[in-house]
Amino acid sequence: MESNTVISIQNLVKRFPVGGDFFTALKNVDLKLHKGEFTGLIGPSGSGKTTLLNIIGGLDSASEGTVRVLDQSLDNTTHNERAKLRRKYMGFIFQSYNLLPVYTVFENIELPLILNKIDQANRIKRVNQAIEWVGLTNKRNSKPNMLSGGECQRTAIARALVHEPVLVMADEPTANLDAENSHNIMRILTKLNNELDTSFVFATHDEKIMGYLKRIIRLEDGNIINDKKIKKEDV
């Protein structure tokens, strides 16, 4: 594997049991993603983009094929090894934010650092920095039910990035947001991509965010039908 390759997938097939039969969500997918890429998996509902994202994140497993993420094969890893990979090197952003309702903004962002056993002084410093990245300094002690959708998603972004992962996966991060908030979120993510050199993979069908992507992979019925790198002049 090349040194800057973050994800390498070959002949990936994913089948789900449906009734007495199987539904094939991904069909012989081959894919390579490199460090620092800002990639979108684009396609209509049911095209397999979330499934692919889940497999890359080790939240689901492939039926066939090989998946290597951050130089580690996910084919023969245990749950604990995949959990460790996610904990140390990955961040997740969900469509419905998935913030823990009883935690404040600060505590939600702090959680990955607690799981990584970072000492308290360091945690406070890094959480404050992450809060600054997403512009939520005045909301640090608010609970999710006191935040707008945009603020919730910014909290989720800070949580995904606070431990400075190599790879961040975002599943429809702007689907629940209005246009202004969607652009804000994407501007924050682009900035962090540039500053931290973190790789981002989005699963989305939101046309508003296409302009921010550096690479667009189109999926349809479980197949990659198009894989296009966007040059600056294209944007």
Next chain:
Amino acid sequence: MLFKIALKNLLGAKLRTFLNVFVTAISFFMIIFMTGLYDGMRQHAKQVTIDTEIAGGAYWHPLYDPMEPILFEDSHSTLPQDIRSLVEKNKAVPILVSQAAIYPNGRIMPVIMKGIDPGQNIVNMPTNTLNNNKDINIPVLIGKGMANNAKLNVGDSFTIRWLDSDGTYDADEGTVVHIMDTENFKLDIGHIWIPIKKAQEMLAMKDEVTYVSYAIGEKKVKKSDGWIHRDVNYLIQDIEAAIEADKPSIQIMFTILLSLAAMGIFNAQVLSIFRRGKEIGTLMALGMTRAKVVGLFTLEGGINAILASALTVFPFGIILWWTAKHGVPMPMDYTEMGFMIAKRLMPIYSFGLIITTTILVFSIVIIVSYLPSRRIAKMKPTDALRGKTGI
């Protein structure tokens, strides 16, 4: 790390935590209260028997057997010297027992007639009411249950018939001078109490006695001349046997209460855990291992139990303390039914009961926290993230 997160989760989920803790604390309280009440009831029966009937122990006439009334007519004699000396020093009370029949309101009722020294202070009975009844031929003390059965009130007279030592039936009129309110049905139901001198005169058994109860703390006499010494342990053996026979009942009651508590706690914990499926999925996505997820929820259950213990101490502890000090009033008098149950039950919360209950409730809380979280942690993270918990 887990403890910090668990504590944060519990403190953050204010109402949910309070409800879980409250249900557990109620279970704690109910088990301790009900079992303590039952223990108190059994101890009370024993104490009442000692207080009103047994005192420090007894010396029985060699032929006396309280379970064989037919032998009463032979089980009497004058007291041996050492025992008489106890009586003379007011450290024992002599009692003469015989069979008799009474005719209240034209009915016939077989009874056990006991003569007792009205001036005694060895057993807790209002025998002094048998004194100073100069105009009354045979002053009679009866219990409330007996009074109800025979429909007798203070001042009522009725015929007493007895068989004297010569084998002759005699009869005379007795008058109720007092109705005692005793919790010991063995002094009450089927019993009439008269002054011992009168009983000895009626039965032609001058200075004769059936048994003697002696004061608490009194040592056994050196020479009892064939009279049988019965210590407290012997005399309460029927109560002890009843308590022993009743042990399965209390174990069943304890199990039922514990099961009810377990169901309540299980219900609260399962609902709480399964409602948090999405949260579990998020924790997994953030890199928490399955074992740690299970550990987290089990730990939350454990902290829950600790908080419940604290809640049981305050405010439920105050209720327990108050009931232990002042007792619990019973809605009715069970004495007439032949139950030695106090009108005000004094629960006994033993150290053993509290420790056993605490350990059991803790174990249940931890098991019912562990089982559902283990099941949910076995789910695919993607299902958990969607909140698909399978219930």
